[in-house]
Amino acid sequence: MRGSELRAQRRAPAPLFAALGDATRLALIARLSGGEPRSIAELTAGTKLTRQAVTKHLRVLERAHIVRSRRAGRESRFAFDPEPIESLRLYLDRISAQWDGALARLRAFVES
Amino acid sequence: MEYRIEKQIELKAPKARVWRALTDHQEFGAWFGVQLERPFVLGEVSRGHITYPGYEHLKWEARVTRMEPQSVFAFTWHPYAVDPKTDYSHETPTVVEFRLEETAAGTLLHLTELGFEKIPAARQAEAFRMNDGGWSQQMQNIAQHVDARQ
Numbered sequence A: 001m002r003g004s005e006l007r008a009q010r011r012a013p014a015p016l017f018a019a020l021g022d023a024t025r026l027a028l029i030a031r032l033s034g035g036e037p038r039s040i041a042e043l044t045a046g047t048k049l050t051r052q053a054v055t056k057h058l059r060v061l062e063r064a065h066i067v068r069s070r071r072a073g074r075e076s077r078f079a080f081d082p083e084p085i086e087s088l089r090l091y092l093d094r095i096s097a098q099w100d101g102a103l104a105r106l107r108a109f110v111e112s
Numbered sequence B: 001m002e003y004r005i006e007k008q009i010e011l012k013a014p015k016a017r018v019w020r021a022l023t024d025h026q027e028f029g030a031w032f033g034v035q036l037e038r039p040f041v042l043g044e045v046s047r048g049h050i051t052y053p054g055y056e057h058l059k060w061e062a063r064v065t066r067m068e069p070q071s072v073f074a075f076t077w078h079p080y081a082v083d084p085k086t087d088y089s090h091e092t093p094t095v096v097e098f099r100l101e102e103t104a105a106g107t108l109l110h111l112t113e114l115g116f117e118k119i120p121a122a123r124q125a126e127a128f129r130m131n132d133g134g135w136s137q138q139m140q141n142i143a144q145h146v147d148a149r150q
Helices: A002-010 A016-020 A023-032 A040-044 A051-063 A083-111 B015-023 B025-032 B121-131 B135-149
Strands: A067-072 A075-080 B004-011 B034-036 B045-050 B059-068 B072-077 B094-102 B107-114
Touching: A016 A023, A016 A051, A016 A083, A023 A040, A023 A051, A023 A067, A023 A075, A040 A051, A040 A075, A051 A067, A051 A075, A083 B004, A083 B015, A083 B025, A083 B107, B015 B025, B015 B072, B015 B094, B015 B107, B025 B034, B025 B045, B059 B094
Parallel strands: none
Antiparallel strands: A067 A075, B004 B107, B034 B045, B045 B059, B059 B072, B072 B094, B094 B107
């Protein structure tokens, strides 16, 4: 836990929401979410996208730290990192739980 | 994907009663858990501090952005601004909006909080760390306590 927190702290404000607000990028995340690193060629195969388009989307995901790339021989392989999305989900869950508590107290307050 | 929080709660109380509980600064403070210095004024910043034991050192600050009698009350704030050493003022605030709707049983209250896409990732992780089972757990305990009493 500690390690991932420190990593997140060092990160500049990540354009995570912008990165996720695109159907093509969500589809790429879905293909990478199995955990297996994939090359651009693999990610382009079976889609209507060009190699350039896939590369561009992968770079956006990389900048948001959702995807990491690693050089393997002549090509880069891209892997999914669930931590930023998980961190965001936990954050929203927490605020949501606070509102549940506050609204329950509001109910007790106005109904008494 | 939607990055907003939406809640609905039906209250067995007339709209006028709910409106007062939301917009009278002392009533708001009583259920929200904050002591506010003065009444809410449209367009102005409301300041105070958290009243939970152990959290009194935390300041509370929000700017009232909408106040339409018995209909809409909204403010902007910095959610989870729980570290007294951090200056949150440069961050884009989120918008909290309460909307009231009259029903046969009383009032349907809609709560929306939006704008989370502007929260820096580092803060999300910080909020997670700061909590450490404290604040949120306490809120849950109170909610259960309130539920049990009904």
